[in-house]
Amino acid sequence: MKFNARKRHREIFTKGSVGIKSVIPTDHFALEQAAKKMLGKSEFDYIATGAGIEQGMSNNRAAFLDYKLIPKMANGCSDISLNTTLFTREQIPAPFLFAPIGVLKLAHPQGDLELAKAARASGIPMIFSNQASYPMEQCTQVLEGSPHWFQLYFSRSNELVESFIHRAEQSQCSAIVLTLDTTILGWRTRDLDNAYLPFIYGQGIAQYSSDPVFLRLMQEQKKASEEKNPFKLRSLALLHSMIQHFPGPFFSKLRSKDPIKAVKKFIEIYSRPNLNWEDILWLRNQTKLPLILKGIQDPHDAQRAIDMGINAIIVSNHGGRQVDYNRASLHSLIEIRKKIDSKFPLLLDSGIRTGTDVFIARALGAQAVLLGRPYTYALALGGAEGVLEYVKNIAAELEITMSLCGCQNINDITQDYIQYIAGK
Numbered sequence: 001m002k003f004n005a006r007k008r009h010r011e012i013f014t015k016g017s018v019g020i021k022s023v024i025p026t027d028h029f030a031l032e033q034a035a036k037k038m039l040g041k042s043e044f045d046y047i048a049t050g051a052g053i054e055q056g057m058s059n060n061r062a063a064f065l066d067y068k069l070i071p072k073m074a075n076g077c078s079d080i081s082l083n084t085t086l087f088t089r090e091q092i093p094a095p096f097l098f099a100p101i102g103v104l105k106l107a108h109p110q111g112d113l114e115l116a117k118a119a120r121a122s123g124i125p126m127i128f129s130n131q132a133s134y135p136m137e138q139c140t141q142v143l144e145g146s147p148h149w150f151q152l153y154f155s156r157s158n159e160l161v162e163s164f165i166h167r168a169e170q171s172q173c174s175a176i177v178l179t180l181d182t183t184i185l186g187w188r189t190r191d192l193d194n195a196y197l198p199f200i201y202g203q204g205i206a207q208y209s210s211d212p213v214f215l216r217l218m219q220e221q222k223k224a225s226e227e228k229n230p231f232k233l234r235s236l237a238l239l240h241s242m243i244q245h246f247p248g249p250f251f252s253k254l255r256s257k258d259p260i261k262a263v264k265k266f267i268e269i270y271s272r273p274n275l276n277w278e279d280i281l282w283l284r285n286q287t288k289l290p291l292i293l294k295g296i297q298d299p300h301d302a303q304r305a306i307d308m309g310i311n312a313i314i315v316s317n318h319g320g321r322q323v324d325y326n327r328a329s330l331h332s333l334i335e336i337r338k339k340i341d342s343k344f345p346l347l348l349d350s351g352i353r354t355g356t357d358v359f360i361a362r363a364l365g366a367q368a369v370l371l372g373r374p375y376t377y378a379l380a381l382g383g384a385e386g387v388l389e390y391v392k393n394i395a396a397e398l399e400i401t402m403s404l405c406g407c408q409n410i411n412d413i414t415q416d417y418i419q420y421i422a423g424k
């Protein structure tokens with residue numbers, strides 16, 4: 001899709017003149033509030049929460065506010081292009097990707113499939129989450145060749161990791177993203193107060209329940225762990241949810257207890273708390289696809305990754321969901337950019353809300369950014385259409401900012417257009 005700000009303006013104002021409102025509000029606070037009204041409390045909180053007092057989340061936003069733009073006049077800019085070439089050589093229509101977000105069914109019953117439709121229509125790459133609500137093969141079908149990557153959590157089982165990688169290769173993923181920052185769940189106070197974790201309900205484990213290695217491991221655990229049941233089935237609702245989210249005919253699932261076994265096995269296996277650089281090196285040697293590390297925040301870690309043959313880094317603090325008081329992702333980007341080869345591809349994730357944020361991220365050395373929570377809210381409000389409107393809006397704002405500042409192309413956005421002045 002070629003994004004076009006004038007067209008987007010026209011679309012909104014013309015429809016508005018005959019009483020048709022956009023599916024989503026353009027303002028990101030209003031977008032979040034509208035999704036909050038629409039979703040159940042536990043579901044909304046699961047998406048919106050950060051760790052602890054959510055200072056890490058606030059830091060992500062505050063960092064952007066310290067940058068002020070310096071428009072340059074009479075710059076002769078018209079036909080602005082947002083076209084971006086990624087380090088994967090993929091040509092994309094704007095410098096953003098959809099961040100991997102798990103359990104999208106919380107936002108919309110067709111979750112990942114609706115997102116895939118929006119990714120296909122826009123050409124914005126989708127990153128399949130390891131915790132998706134739908135298997136990667138199903139999303140690949142919907143995407144019909146539109147670019148997509150796979151995000152991996154390092155499981156305790158190497159065999160399962162190999163299987164995920166193999167499936168991603170078979171699903172034409174053009175890169176693997178290894179997320180490093182979630183070896184254990186952050187202390188997410190809203191989820192704790194709601195006593196709600198979707199995985200226990202069998203949600204967000206579709207990549208596992210569709211995996212041959214996982215299904216075998218799940219059956220093998222049966223005898224060994226049946227006596228020391230790690231959690232008790234408290235309610236019929238819980239059982240019903242587990243069954244509903246597991247593939248296969250209802251009565252055979254009920255008889256086999258496979259949905260319960262799957263949740264138990266998932267909880268046991270999904271993360272590797274003692275993950276180390278040797279594991280990453282091992283993974284590097286498992287695939288010829290570009291390998292990207294998500295969650296790197298320290299320049300030394302970045303250098304180590306580069307020395308190991310990692311192809312790109314997504315600078316991220318997981319949207320402040322993991323470590324409270326976490327340094328802003330934007331500040332990590334600046335520190336890493338200073339210390340590593342200027343050509344090494346860095347992508348920025350965490351806290352991006354507006355087209356102007358994307359402008360600042362580019363000026364500070366990010367090749368592209370990952371869009372996160374806001375697209376989930378748009379998905380809740382309008383499915384694929386809502387997400388498509390959201391990317392059109394953020395692209396339009398970026399295009400207008402470029403045009404008014406004097407940048408014809410994405411590569412024209414440099415530090416000359418911004419200044420650090422602390423405070424609002």
Ligand SMILES: Cc1cc2nc3c(=O)[nH]c(=O)nc-3n(C[C@H](O)[C@H](O)[C@H](O)COP(=O)(O)O)c2cc1C
Nearest residue numbers: 047099100101102129179318319350351352372373
């Ligand atoms: C509900 C939710 C689920 C997420 N699931 C994943 C995931 O499965 N894998 C992953 O690497 N990151 C996951 N993330 C983190 C996002 O990829 C991204 O880093 C984060 O949303 C960026 O912060 P922002 O949304 O505030 O911009 C998740 C984030 C949210 C909000």
